[in-house]
Amino acid sequence: MIKWSRLVLFLVVVGLLGGLFTTTGQVASNITLGLDLKGGFEILYQVEPLNEGQKVDTTLLAATAQMVEKRVNIGGVTEPEVNVELPDRIRVKIASHDADQEKLRELIGKPAVLTFRDVQGKTLMRGSDLAPGGAAVGYDELKRPLVTVKFKEPKLLEDVTRANLGKPMGIFLDDTMQTNPTIQSVISGGSAQITGNYTQESAQELADLLNSGAMPAKLIEKQVTSVGATLGAMSLEKTLYAGYIGGAFIFLFMLVVYRLPGLVANITLAAFIYLSLLFLDWMDATLTLPGIAGFILGIGMAVDANIITYERIQEEIRSGKTILSAFRAGERRSLVTILDAQVTALIAAVVLYFFGTSSIQGFAIISMLTTIVSIFTNVFASRFLLGLLIRTNLFKKPSWFGVKESEIGEL
């Protein structure tokens, strides 16, 4: 007796999935690409104290990291990834097509000791005396741009301005003088103004410089990876193309070898790809080149769960069982095997995550994700769908399952 209701349910589920898959392009385009695919750079800095006697501790590291982030933002790049790596390092990752890498690198890496010096070159105040974010663009009565500066300790500013009244005070970044305003009055409130022939841009630049100049420590480049945007885009395109070809082979292979179950495997494989991309998007994970390769490989591994199950079902059919009982026995017996195999893959991925550095960690996350997703799609969903199809009683011939009648042994 043919049970059409099962077939209808199967078609509804597949139809719903098909509807979801149309959003694949949209989901995929939301995924954050790593700098090796998009262009950008990653630098590992060693943090060293500015003055002797100063110690590099977590507070200093955090303050430095914050400053680095600010400097990158000044460079016009949003969402830089700045991480503190204990005991004394900061890792900066910037994936962006259009960031001016040279300029940014110079801006971040600059030891940039900001000093305020008198005519003799004696240091009066330092960048660290500025209030965080204390410099801004303001306007005088005639709407001419000027730069307003706030200091942490009004008293210090008052002393300095009193001692140097009427004299110029140079603002130096390292040993380069940036500007040389003259002190016109004793400033007691802690807020000063720097006036001059500023345009909107040059005022903003100076303000940014003053803000970014307050870097609390020295940064030394220890490891740099930088990728041009063209190279990144090319890598992405080629690797995706390779993925399509490899994927197409798998789909065809499953269909030819396993027939009806192969079709179900392909549907769940599509679901696997879709869900993996969706989770990557939700987790805000960054997809790197090895990550894509790992993902493509994950497709191969996901299909393994189906191969194990279907081989088992074929064996059971050959031993003379009916399709339904072969399906039941096959799925039961293969489950433990699949789970054991997946757990070892997970263990490897977890170890990889804990011992790996940034790009390898991304790779580990993707392989953990694909392993877990594949259990749901290529084990449970695949069983559910195949079960529905078998229970319609439409597919009773062993040939639907890739088994020839002549291979079926006598019980």
Add this chain to the structure above:
Amino acid sequence: MSYRALEYADKYNIVKNRKKFFVISWIILALGLLSMFTFGLNLGVDFKAGTRLDMYIGKDFSTTDIDAIVREKLPETHFTNVTAYGEKQAYTRFEETIPPEKLTEIEQALIAKYGDQVTKQESTVDPIIAQELVRNAGLAILFAALGIAIYVAFRFQFLIGVACAIALLHDVFIPIALFSVFRLEVDLTFIAAILTIVGYSLNDTIVIFDRIRENERVMKTKTIEDLEHLVNVSLWQTMRRSVFTVVTVLATAVAIVFLGSEGIRNFSLVLIFGLLSGSYSSIFIAAQIWVSLKKREMNKKRFSTAPNES
């Protein structure tokens, strides 16, 4: 139980011939060690410190011209000959870290010569960081092997855990040895690929041991011959699956090697070496090691119980 598998199992007994496979693996191991001790590994900047400069030229070019440009900008620096690869790209490696301004100068010179499409890719690593990376990579492999061995020993039995750990190290070693023999560059993605192999190579092995465990319930294994028969039949029963899986995964890895970006060509090569070695070792090594270990255990037991019986 599939009759075809049994037919093959009768025709060719893998387990009985296990010594041959051990010899093959020993030879590969010896050759690999020989190569590693004489030539070492071709370590990339990730592990050796220095700067690697990749240049996308996007036009036909001659490596000697680029060589000349690099030499002009960095006259005192030692670098490997500029090598062309992929679609109009080239790279060179410096044994010391090069400041970014110098690399930009080279890029500017290339743009002047070949046009605006020229871009560069840079990778610089400080010696201290390089040492740390090597240490972490080694630790990662050891811990992964240990973790998996413990899991397997717990889920199956102790001797299977041992066999798996040996097979695992076998699979990790083969790609490393091949990279040494073929002088391919070892970098960070190499480690990622090796660890993928760690996760994957045991997939096959576990499927086989699962089958052995299942068959053990219905087949008696009193003598070593029984044991050999059990393992041989289990191997042949899972053979189709072992072959099919490696074919599907290999297909994707091969596609990436030939069609994918140059940046992960080595990554995919490691995968291919590791996948092949992994399926070889699960069929011809892991289960066989277990049989040998089991045989020793059986012999020992016989000796220890003998005095009581007499």
